[in-house]
Amino acid sequence: xxxxxxxxxxxxxxxxxxxxxxxxxxxxxxxxxxxxxxxxxxxxxxxxxxxxxxxxxxxxxxxxxxxxxxxxxxxxxxxxxxxxxxxxxxxxxxxxxxxxxxxxxxxxxxxxxxxxxxxxxx
Amino acid sequence: xxxxxxxxxxxxxxxxxxxxxxxxxxxxxxxxxxxxxxxxxxxxxxxxxxxxxxxxxxxxxxxxxxxxxxxxxxxxxxxxxxxxxxxxxxxxxxxxxxxxxxxxxxxxxxxxxxxxxxxxxxxxxxxxxxxxxxxxxxxxxxxxxxxxxxxxxxxxxxxxxxxxxxxxxxxxxxxxxxxxxxxxxxxxxxxxxxxxxxxxxxxxxxxxxxxxxxxxxxxxxxxxxxxxxxxxxxxxxxxxxxxxxxxxxxxxxxxxxxxxxxxxxxxxxxxxxxxxxxxxxxxxxxxxxxxxxxxxxxxxxxxxxxxxxxxxxxxxxxxxxxxxxxxxxxxxxxxxxxxxxxxxxxxxxxxxxxxxxxxxxxxxxxxxxxxxxxxxxxxxxxxxxxxxxxxxxxxxxxxxxxxxxxxxxxxxxxxxxxxxxxxxxxxxxxxxxxxxxxxxxxxxxxxxxxxxxxxxxxxxxxxxxxxxxxxxxxxxxxxxxxxxxxxxxxxxxxxxxxxxxxxxxx
Amino acid sequence: xxxxxxxxxxxxxxxxxxxxxxxxxxxxxxxxxxxxxxxxxxxxxxxxxxxxxxxxxxxxxxxxxxxxxxxxxxxxxxxxxxxxxxxxxxxxxxxxxxxxxxxxxxxxxxxxxxxxxxxxxxxxxxxxxxxxxxxxxxxxxxxxxxxxxxxxxxxxxxxxxxxxxxxxxx
Numbered sequence: 147x148x149x150x151x152x153x154x155x156x157x158x159x160x161x162x163x164x165x166x167x168x169x170x171x172x173x174x175x176x177x178x179x180x181x182x183x184x185x186x187x188x189x190x191x192x193x194x195x196x197x198x199x200x201x202x203x204x205x206x207x208x209x210x211x212x213x214x215x216x217x218x219x220x221x222x223x224x225x226x227x228x229x230x231x232x233x234x235x236x237x238x239x240x241x242x243x244x245x246x247x248x249x250x251x252x253x254x255x256x257x258x259x260x261x262x263x264x265x266x267x268x
Numbered sequence: 269x270x271x272x273x274x275x276x277x278x279x280x281x282x283x284x285x286x287x288x289x290x291x292x293x294x295x296x297x298x299x300x301x302x303x304x305x306x307x308x309x310x311x312x313x314x315x316x317x318x319x320x321x322x323x324x325x326x327x328x329x330x331x332x333x334x335x336x337x338x339x340x341x342x343x344x345x346x347x348x349x350x351x352x353x354x355x356x357x358x359x360x361x362x363x364x365x366x367x368x369x370x371x372x373x374x375x376x377x378x379x380x381x382x383x384x385x386x387x388x389x390x391x392x393x394x395x396x397x398x399x400x401x402x403x404x405x406x407x408x409x410x411x412x413x414x415x416x417x418x419x420x421x422x423x424x425x426x427x428x429x430x431x432x433x434x435x436x437x438x439x440x441x442x443x444x445x446x447x448x449x450x451x452x453x454x455x456x457x458x459x460x461x462x463x464x465x466x467x468x469x470x471x472x473x474x475x476x477x478x479x480x481x482x483x484x485x486x487x488x489x490x491x492x493x494x495x496x497x498x499x500x501x502x503x504x505x506x507x508x509x510x511x512x513x514x515x516x517x518x519x520x521x522x523x524x525x526x527x528x529x530x531x532x533x534x535x536x537x538x539x540x541x542x543x544x545x546x547x548x549x550x551x552x553x554x555x556x557x558x559x560x561x562x563x564x565x566x567x568x569x570x571x572x573x574x575x576x577x578x579x580x581x582x583x584x585x586x587x588x589x590x591x592x593x594x595x596x597x598x599x600x601x602x603x604x605x606x607x608x609x610x611x612x613x614x615x616x617x618x619x620x621x622x623x624x625x626x627x628x629x630x631x632x633x634x635x636x637x638x639x640x641x642x643x644x645x646x647x648x649x650x651x652x653x654x655x656x657x658x659x660x661x662x663x664x665x666x667x668x669x670x671x672x673x674x675x676x677x678x679x680x681x682x683x684x685x686x687x688x689x690x691x692x693x694x695x696x697x698x699x700x701x702x703x704x705x706x707x708x709x710x711x712x713x714x715x716x717x718x719x720x721x722x723x724x725x726x727x728x729x730x731x732x733x734x735x736x737x738x739x740x741x742x743x744x745x746x747x748x749x750x751x752x753x754x755x756x757x758x759x760x761x762x763x764x765x766x767x768x769x770x771x772x773x774x
Numbered sequence: 775x776x777x778x779x780x781x782x783x784x785x786x787x788x789x790x791x792x793x794x795x796x797x798x799x800x801x802x803x804x805x806x807x808x809x810x811x812x813x814x815x816x817x818x819x820x821x822x823x824x825x826x827x828x829x830x831x832x833x834x835x836x837x838x839x840x841x842x843x844x845x846x847x848x849x850x851x852x853x854x855x856x857x858x859x860x861x862x863x864x865x866x867x868x869x870x871x872x873x874x875x876x877x878x879x880x881x882x883x884x885x886x887x888x889x890x891x892x893x894x895x896x897x898x899x900x901x902x903x904x905x906x907x908x909x910x911x912x913x914x915x916x917x918x919x920x921x922x923x924x925x926x927x928x929x930x931x932x933x934x935x936x937x938x939x940x941x942x943x944x
Contacts, residue, residue: 156439163432172428179435183442190446200827203902226445229394233438235831236401240434242928243405244427247412249932251420265418266495274887278874285870288863326880326888 148189156182169248169258176244180237184230191223199224270321272312273336273389276346280305280382284375295370299361302374306357306381310350316343318750322391322771330452330771335391337453339769340754344603345388345519347751348610351734352510353381358727359618360503362720363625367414367501380406380507384515391771392452393441400437400516404430404483407512411500422495429482429492436479443472454766457528461763465529476524477538484517486576487545490569497565498630502621505561509568510614514606518575526759527766531583539580544686546573551693560620560630560705563697564613570690571609571656577683578602578671582759585678592760594677599756600742601670608663608738612652615731619649622724623705626717632701637710642719646706648728653698655735658691663738670742796849805847812840820918824907830914834921841926850933859930862923869920876912 159182162175199221205214248258255263283305290298316338323336357377364370383403390396408430412423445451447468448459460469478489485493493513497505525531550570557563582599586592622645623638624630639646655662658669668691675684719725741747758765766772796802819826820833845853880889890908904911 156435159435160432163428169424176428176431176435179432183435183438186439187442187445190442201902206902225451226442229445231829231831232394232398236398236405239405240401240408240427240431242932243408244424244431246928246932247408247420247424247427249934250412250415251424254417254420263421266421266499274881278877278887282871282874285867285874289867291860323887325886326890327886 149186152182152186152189155185158182167260169251169260169263172260173241173244173248177237177241180233180240184233184237187226187230187233191226193220193222196220196222198222199227269316269319270323270336270338272316273321273323273338274325275312276309276385276389277382279309280378280385284378284382287375287378288371290371292371298371298374302378303354303357303361305378306350306354309381309385310354313343313346313350316346318754319343320754320769322769330454334395335452335771336389337391337769337771338389339758339765340756341519341523341603341758342388344607344751344755345515346385348607349381349384349388349511349515352507352610352614353377353384355614355618355727355731356503356506356510358723358730359506359621360501361723363502363621363724366625369413373410373413376406376410377504377507380410380512384511387515388519391454393444393456394451396520397434397438397441400483400520401434403512403516404434407504407508410504411496411508413501413504418495419499422492422499426492426496429489433479433482433489436475436482440472440475440479443468443475447472453523453528454771457530457763457766458772460529469529473525473529473535477521477535480517480521480524481542484513484521484572484576485546485569486517486542486572487549487569488542490546490550493569494562494565497568497617498559498561502561502617502624505565505621506614506617509565509617510610513568513572514575514610518572518579518606522579522759525583526762528763530763531587533584533587536580536582536584536587539576539583540683541580543573543575543577543580544683546570546576547686547690548573551690551697554697555693555700558632560623560632560635560701561617563632563701564616564620567656567694567697568609568613570694571605571613573690574668574671574687575602575606575609577687578605578674581671581674581678581680581683586760586762590678594674596756596760597670597677598674599759600752601667601674603755604670604742604752605664605667607741608655608667611731611738612655612664612735615648615652615728615735616656618724618728618731619645619652622720622728625720625724627714632704634711635705635714636708637706638714638717639706640710641714641717644719644725644728648732649706650702651732651735653702657695657698661736661739663735663741666739666742796852797847801847805843809840809844812843813837816840816918816922820914821911822904823914824910825902825904830917831921833914834918835925837918837922838925838929842929845929845933850930854930857926859927862927862930866920866923866927869916869918869923872916873913873920876909876916880909 156179159175159178159180162178163172164175166172166175197220201213201217205217206212251263252258257263283301287298287302320339320343322338324330325334325336328334360373360377364373367373380403383399383406386399387396387403390399408423408427411426412419441451444456447466448456450456450459465473482489497509500508525535547570550566550568550573554563554566554570557566578598579602582595582602585595585598620630623635623642626642626645627635627638629635651662655664658665668687672684672687675681675687741751761768816833816836816839818833819828819836820830823829823833841853841857844856877888880891881887883889883891
């Protein structure tokens with residue numbers, strides 16, 4: 147059920163990026179799509195009633211420096227969290243680039259409306 | 269040989285961050301260094317022909333670490349990528365003097381080359397995604413490099429569609445991880461062969477086709493390509509049309525479809541349909557264009573349709589378990605056409621850049637009679653046009669012939685007829701280019717133009733020479749067996765490729 | 775001219791006046807105390823990246839945000855005198871180069887790209903202490919430097935105003 151809501155959020159972002167006519171609203175639609183995908187990735191790793199995958203003194207056996215087996219059985223999956231960190235950095239770079247291009251377009255064309263930014267046709 | 273594999277990603281990445289330090293005063297040193305890097309990578313790519321291996325990054329085992337895989341398909345793509353980027357970098361040494369921020373251009377170019385090399389060597393899905401994003405971001409910035417009105421608009425359109433495609437691909441990777449609990453390509457393929465496709469994996473396959481189809485500009489998703497390729501600076505148009513749409517789109521789709529999911533008849537027919545649509549729509553839309561680079565961009569859409577048609581035909585024949593020689597022939601045609609198109613389309617874009625630098629215009633109606641003033645450009649353009657149309661001794665003829673023979677052998681005569689018909693349309697559009705740009709009489713305002721000198725001519729001459737020689741890749745059996753046949757074998761064995769390469773035991 | 779002179783003198787003498795650029799006196803006073811704390815917090819997140827949540831990227835964002843706070847409170851030119859554009863660009867390249875150096879040292883000292891060469895050979899440590907986890911702290915420091923410099927550069931570049939047909943750079 148939460149996965150279906152993630153997909154709904156993804157579709158809302160897609161609608162925004164496809165239908166809206168203002169440059170900034172299109173950028174916001176793209177950002178919503180990326181949030182939805184990151185949310186989906188994190189929810190994949192969730193285990194009901196699990197703990198955070200951070201080691202501290204209670205999870206390490208005293209003399210041998212080994213990790214207690216209980217830790218692996220009750221913590222959530224940390225791999226999607228590492229993937230989402232990378233995906234967030236990538237979407238940050240992409241967002242910075244598209245916003246600076248929008249600012250430059252505003253400087254050149256004087257408007258944010260895509261129906262008026264149509265010099266390339268055919 | 270496997271010890272050299274990280275160098276393909278590491279050397280351009282380090283150079284990308286060292287070059288901006290030179291700034292405006294050290295522009296010439298920066299250019300020479302960048303050219304040395306691309307030529308070194310090309311020599312390394314030639315040294316990797318026919319070899320295969322796996323490199324474990326950090327000596328971590330395959331279950332927890334990332335791997336770089338060199339096999340037949342990867343070495344073919346490495347060859348194409350480094351050849352075109354060496355030629356484009358040589359060309360841009362003189363062409364980019366018109367722009368003011370050349371050191372940033374060189375840095376972005378190096379990033380793009382590093383990312384594409386990493387993508388073809390990636391052995392797990394998430395690394396494929398990260399390198400795909402780096403290459404896409406570098407190309408978005410390079411398309412809008414000149415910061416004029418049209419370039420910014422084209423870059424924005426390209427960015428929106430590219431970001432939508434990347435989100436689809438990441439969603440599909442998340443679905444695959446959720447269903448199989450692995451990210452490594454070998455482990456995923458073993459899991460899918462054992463359990464079959466459930467509804468989540470089928471949805472992931474559909475999302476992959478849409479996402480990579482957007483990146484490769486197949487026909488319902490091609491809207492960004494004419495604007496982006498015609499507004500970019502000429503060497504970047506050559507890179508975009510020559511390797512980016514093939515690496516990010518066609519190579520990734522092929523790798524995931526053949527080696528991870530395994531082919532089925534419906535997916536094969538879907539690819540054949542997309543390929544046919546691209547061929548026909550691209551050819552018809554290109555004939556009516558009067559802008560030189562826009563015509564070349566629509567022609568790119570048409571030629572990528574050929575490649576996807578070949579691959580789809582191979583997929584269908586493999587799934588029907590027909591005679592394996594027919595499937596190999598179709599795949600050989602598709603892959604050889606990919607490499608050929610990389611060479612001659614980038615040569616065409618480089619000649620259009622040379623014409624634009626001399627005459628200052630891209631409209632075919634304002635040019636004419638340039639054959640007298642620009643002899644080397646004219647020869648290169650004629651060689652490339654003859655190659656793309658498919659005139660016998662040049663390289664394009666052999667790949668189209670193989671595709672026609674494969675279609676006829678499979679019994680699909682109507683596909684062979686469409687291939688020949690689209691070749692005729694290609695002939696029409698390139699005759700139009702030749703007549704309006706090079707033959708005819710010189711208008712008055714262009715009487716003083718001269719041929720461009722230096723590195724631009726060397727780059728065009730090298731690529732034109734290769735256009736003529738590439739036909740030998742298919743005719744001489746030893747060259748074919750060492751370069752093209754390993755790539756086709758990787759695809760025909762399908763999901764068993766990872767066992768054969770010995771990865772699953774690591 | 776005189777207002778900007780007063781603005782740049784406030785950092786040394788401690789007297790803050792209400793200049794024509796930036797925000798009000800309250801914001802300027804508080805932000806000039808808080809910026810050091812934010813910077814220190816960012817360094818903490820970067821250095822302890824292998825023990826607590828965070829790491830290179832999150833710490834780099836916090837480091838950059840201390841400069842962004844100054845940019846919002848005092849105006850763009852003030853921050854640009856403090857950390858000029860070419861210096862930030864070179865710090866950015868230095869961060870990336872340090873990260874590549876860590877990866878290449880793996881080849882030199884161990885034989886494999888990105889090898890964990892500090893693993894109990896040169897620098898043994900116990901788990902859950904600051905000196906542990908191999909090359910991860912070195913990678914965190916490099917990434918923190920790079921991300922901080924990059925985000926500072928991005929915000930500096932985005933605050934350029936484009937009026938009509940002219941964009942004012944530098």
